[in-house]
Amino acid sequence: DTAVSQTPKYLVTQMGNDKSIKCEQNLGHDTMYWYKQDSKKFLKIMFSYNNKELIINETVPNRFSPKSPDKAHLNLHINSLELGDSAVYFCASSPQGLDEQFFGPGTRLTVL
């Protein structure tokens, strides 16, 4: 199926650990994004990459490091996890020249 996919869907971990979330899109889009959705359902952009180049970094703590090995993948690595990092993280992508963004199914991160 053509889509934006994320792994894992659920991630439960202890404070202080380092974890990664992976995202892949097979839509041929040039731009990919990471969003964080908090417990009040508020969605906020964290990062955006266009053709593997970082174009948006929304003052996210530097414990969060996105990596784009190619334009179909955008992974999110989080160091020294904190309780406040617990949220649902969504990956999205958009085609060149269009504004609509296509979202993945989300990764629910729980930090204990």
Next chain:
Amino acid sequence: GESVGLHLPTLSVQEGDNSIINCAYSNSASDYFIWYKQESGKGPQFIIDIRSNMDKRQGQRVTVLLNKTVKHLSLQIAATQPGDSAVYFCAEKLLGFQKLVFGTGTRLLVSP
């Protein structure tokens, strides 16, 4: 089940009613607006979008209205069905920027 989103504004309607979900956006320089539907446990799904040079756009059972004078956006759903129950988000995109800024979301509950 989810305990998130309990403080979201909620619109409760009966099946078959028309629903109107409202959104106030923040920036008069925004040139693109989009509505997403998010069902429980899933990522946001595109419903309809509109550019700032238009004031109305219709889709299947949905209509988006844009009032730039008061920076207001609305989503009208005709003949609402139980399957329309979800959280609805509006988002705006500032001219020249690639990121979407999301509103706080409205929960739509449709009773049979």
